């Protein structure tokens with residue numbers, strides 16, 4: 001069986017070097033004749049130094065979203081992601097198509113989907129649309145999170161620990177295999193991080209050293225308190241188990257150092273995804289479908305009960321109208337029937353109805369701008385809300 005492409009989703013704090021890293025791995029794959037398929041999910045980025053095959057900016061105009069909905073920068077990014085998430089079926093369909101060999105051309109299907117995300121991590125990782133995008137991706141392809149860390153800025157014990165806790169929260173939220181990418185190793189070697197992650201005592205030593213030198217907190221903040229260092233000590237003990245589930249690599253997006261190791265780690269994590277994560281993900285999806293199915297039956301039962309189906313057959317609405325005298329009652333009945341009809345249409349699949357509304361809103365506002373991937377834009381513009389997967 002042909003190997004499925006691996007989706008590598010890059011997340012990282014603003015300034016960690018995420019975009020430079022994306023550019024570097026994209027370049028690396030091109031040089032090694034493994035042309036990737038690239039997705040940009042950052043609606044607010046002005047320039048991307050690589051060519052994105054699917055670019056959120058092609059279908060969503062972030063500035064227009066901010067203006068129309070009267071939002072600030074983060075709200076604008078979030079709403080843009082929400083609007084984009086309504087197209088996830090088409091995007092996954094497109095990726096699945098790209099993953100298949102094309103008999104009409106000699107082009108080899110990509111082995112990697114590279115995904116760039118907004119620098120505001122929380123907007124992506126903690127939003128419903130971020131979850132939808134990640135989960136949809138993971139239900140079709142092995143998906144790995146690459147968490148980019150600014151190594152020189154993580155050299156002190158407290159910033160290192162803050163970063164690890166953040167990584168921990170992303171891991172628990174996404175439930176996907178993760179690689180910690182210590183970037184900018186041309187400026188600061190990442191060996192210290194490897195030591196701290198594998199040897200608790202080394203972290204303690206560093207902590208004591210920082211305290212004795214009065215540079216606790218790093219970057220000349222100095223001071224700190226006994227309370228902080230004992231907290232960090234306990235944290236590092238607690239995180240031992242968490243570290244054992246992670247891959248860490250040191251890279252320099254500037255020089256290209258460590259990129260080979262990064263792709264080795266991606267391969268290992270993709271295997272882990274297929275072995276451990278996929279069954280769990282499938283179980284969760286099945287559970288949710290069953291829940292949804294149960295709710296649908298419950299709703300249907302309620303509607304039936306409201307309509308008193310199962311007692312004696314109710315006369316048809318028109319006949320009722322003919323039999324009744326009171327005009328007001330007639331109107332009320334008509335209204336009820338209309339509502340019941342609408343209800344029957346909408347309830348069976350709330351998501352689809354929501355998608356339809358989003359899609360209509362998008363079309364109404366003409367939020368269709370640049371065209372870096374014409375095929376995708378055309379696909380999105382032409383397809384209805386229930387386009388084939």
Ligand SMILES: Nc1nc2c(ncn2[C@@H]2O[C@H](COP(=O)(O)OP(=O)(O)OP(=O)(O)O)[C@@H](O)[C@H]2O)c(=O)[nH]1
Nearest residue numbers: 013014015016017018019020119184187252253254
């Ligand atoms: N020395 C060095 N600098 C780097 C490296 N990677 C990125 N940088 C620099 O770090 C700064 C931020 O890099 P970006 O790639 O824009 O970071 P980002 O995380 O995408 O930032 P946002 O776009 O704000 O989310 C830039 O000045 C880069 O030149 C690296 O490996 N080494």
